[in-house]
Amino acid sequence: MRLDELASKIGAKVHTPGRGANVEADQVYAGDRISDLLNAAGEHALLVSNLASTHLVRVAELMDIPGICLVNGQVPDAAMLDAAREHRTLLMASPLGLFETCGRVYECLATEKQT
Amino acid sequence: MxxxxxxxxxxxxxxxxxxxxxxxxxxxxxxxxxxxxxxxxxxxxxxxxxxxxxxxxxxxxxxxxxxxxxxxxxxxxxxxxxxxxxxxxxxxxxxxxxxxxxxxxxxxxxxxxxxxxxxxxxxxxxxxxxxxxxxxLKPQALYGAGRHSVQIVAERCRQSLRCLRACPTGAVRAFRGKPEILDYLCIDCTACIAACPTGTLMMSGTVGELKPAADTVLVVPAAALVQYGAGVTPQRVLDELTALGFREVRVVEAWEEALRAAVVAYAKAEAPVAPVISPACPAVVNLIETRFPSLIPHLAPFLSAIEAVRGELGGRQAICVALCPCQKTALRIGDGVQPDVLLPAVLRAAVMPRLNTNPPAGHGSSALGGGASADVLRVAGLRHVVRVLEAIEDGLVTDVPVIEPWICDKGCFGSPLLAEDAVLARSRWQTAPVERQASARAVRRNVPFEPRKGLRLDNDMTKAIHKLARIDKLKRSLPGGDCGICGAPTCAALAEDIVLGRAHPEACPRQGQSTPPSEKESGT
Known part of the structure; x- marks a missing residue:
């Protein structure tokens, strides 16, 4: 599923579009520890995390991850937005918590697989 | 460092x-x-x-x-x-x-x-x-993998350069006086084999002799049964083959019919897009994966007939007559029995003497053959296939539910490895088909169709863009007549080859001829 499409389906707000319109995501990794997210990295992954900082964008950049979703309605600060813009990472923010956000994403990807 | x-x-x-x-x-x-x-x-x-x-x-x-x-x-x-x-x-x-x-x-x-x-x-x-x-560090393979069964016997080449233009994906080059194949572009069809006047391009890895054995299954395509002239029915040839002493002789056509029926049913019940393209010809599947990746969703998810036959050998020894490289590749890749692959000419040599000495046998009941269905449009011949696929890509084919494309003329009857003319052979098959074999069925694919990676100019996007610009510039400096004398099929292909280091920068013998004489002289 395209990342921007996924964002609208799970009710997340897209802050920076990145390469999102052209990138398909079929994997989701959620976590609040950088090391875990590093290991989970993939070219078609979406990172879901509480870590609203530039480091998350850095991880996405180093590991070629196309998209990040912040949770709990967090608003990315200017530094994070700049970093995301610079590295063309799609940055979205979900009003829901980590668990619920992942649940919605899972639902979207699972329905897509069936059809 | x-x-x-x-x-x-x-x-x-x-x-x-x-x-x-x-x-x-x-x-x-x-x-x-x-x-x-x-x-x-x-x-x-x-x-x-x-x-x-x-x-x-x-x-x-x-x-x-x-x-x-x-x-x-x-x-x-x-x-x-x-x-x-x-x-x-x-x-x-x-x-x-x-x-x-x-x-x-x-x-x-x-x-x-x-x-x-x-x-x-x-x-x-x-x-x-x-x-x-x-x-x-492992250097990344710049090209996607391609598997084919086309073999080059270089010493036969007389440089007619016909293969260069015949190839539908521009996979052939002849820079060093003999043809070479770019694996990642080859779709394993018969175009270059058919075009070559000297037999330089051939199907690889076949066995030279037909050895009957009581535990061996012989698999023959219908087209191989109608290569014996007027009056020799395919049933007669089949009977002779059985009499040679095989455990069983299977005719691939039965699986093609089963596949056709399955594809029609799939088109009616499940297909996400129309028209549905039958995967009957493996070379067509390769062509779609290479040149028409957007049509992959149109392909019905079944194995080709030859792959289905192979899957049903159940571990038994087998000899298969293959009519083209892609059939041979389909018989060899992946898991399962690896049957011996035979050229139709070798089969013919084994059958011919028996036809002269044995009395003709009676006809079987007409059941297998023809295979025409109102729902299925057969498109045969490379030129037609390419144009129809282009039309489907443009959304212009809305009136046909199922398309069955074949690279060779008249389907497999037009394989360049066969002696008889395609039209005659097919007509003989249709007028006197052989007895139906009961067990044939269509088999769903486990592995989805996937677009081929094709060529990447460079791993680094910046460099790739740079190379693209160089190719573009070079292309405009070449004559554009696509003469093929340099060894590349088109001027555009040569520009790419030069930038990627496959061809000499001055490979074009006509470069500069279109520019003003003064410039030309200063260049030489």
Missing amino acids: TTAVYEIKGGDYERGGAASRAVKQQLKQVGADPAVVRRAMIAAYEAEMNVVIHTQGGELRACLHNGQLDIEVIDTGPGIADVEQALREGYSTASPKARELGFGAGMGLPNIKRNSDRFAIESALGRGTRVSFTIL
Whole structure:
């Protein structure tokens, strides 16, 4: 599923579009520890995390991850937005918590697989 | 050998990761495999952040040489009290601030160790720590893999250059006086074999003799049964083959019919898009995966007839007559029985003498053959197939539910490996088909169709764009007549070959002829 499409389906707000319109995501990794997210990295992954900082964008950049979703309605600060813009990472923010956000994403990807 | 040194400031979370990013750029420039780059990045970033989180500062040295990346990360203290403990997963001494930012999971050193090919750590309390690791770089294959069964017998080549133009994907080159095939473009069809006047291009890896055995199944395509002239019915040939002493003789046509019925049913009940394209001809499937990837959803998810037959051999010995390289490839790749592959000419040589001596046998009941269905549009012949696929791509084919494309004329009857004319052979098959075989059925594919990777100009996007610009410029300087004398099928292909280093920069014998004489003279 395209990342921007996924964002609208799970009710997340897209802050920076990145390469999102052209990138398909079929994997989701959620976590609040950088090391875990590093290991989970993939070219078609979406990172879901509480870590609203530039480091998350850095991880996405180093590991070629196309998209990040912040949770709990967090608003990315200017530094994070700049970093995301610079590295063309799609940055979205979900009003829901980590668990619920992942649940919605899972639902979207699972329905897509069936059809 | 290039060594780069990057300073890392202790406590500077803002800039943490900058050194890793610089190393990544270097790796991309040398064309390292993306999976290797990812491993290198995990290790480098963890090592770099360790310095930021735990120390007063240090540096990261990255050295690229002999196909490997050596990284050394040195800091000036405070050092690790218990290195063994620090290497254990989950052990961390990170500050609350670091933990808040998502670091300090106690995974740093284990992560580095796991992702590197060599890892070492030394530390002295009060003096500092030195972490060094090596990552072996594999250059990334620039081209996607392609498998084909076309063989080149170079000494037969008389440089007619017909193969260059015949190839539907422009996969043939003749730069060094003989044809070569670019594997990633070859779709394993018969176009170059049919075009070659001297037999330079052939199907590879066939056996030279038909050896009947009581435990062996013989698999023959219908077209191979109608190569014996007027009056010799396919049933007669089939009877003679059976009499040679095989356990069983199977005619591929039965599986083609089963496939046709299954594809029609699929088109009615399940197909996500219309029209449905039958995967009957493996070369057509290759053509779609290479040149028409947007049509992949149109392909019905079944095995071709020859693959289905092979799957039902159940481990028995088999000899298969293949009419084209793609059938041979389909018989050889993947798991399962690897049957001997026979050229139709070898079968013919074995059958011919029997036809002269034995009395003709009676006809069987007419059941297998024809296979025409109102729902299925058969498109045969490379030129027609390409044009119809283009039309489907443009959304212009809305009136036909199922298309069955075949690369060769009249389907397999037009294979260049057969002696009889395609129209005559097919008509003889249709007027006197053979008895139906009961067990034939269509088989669903386990592996989905996938677009071929094709050519990448460069792993580095910047360089690739640069190359693209060079190709474009070069293309405009070439005559554009696509004469093929240089050995490339088109001027555009030559431009690409020159930029990718496959062809000599001055390979074009006519370059400059279209430019004004004064310019030409100054150039020579």
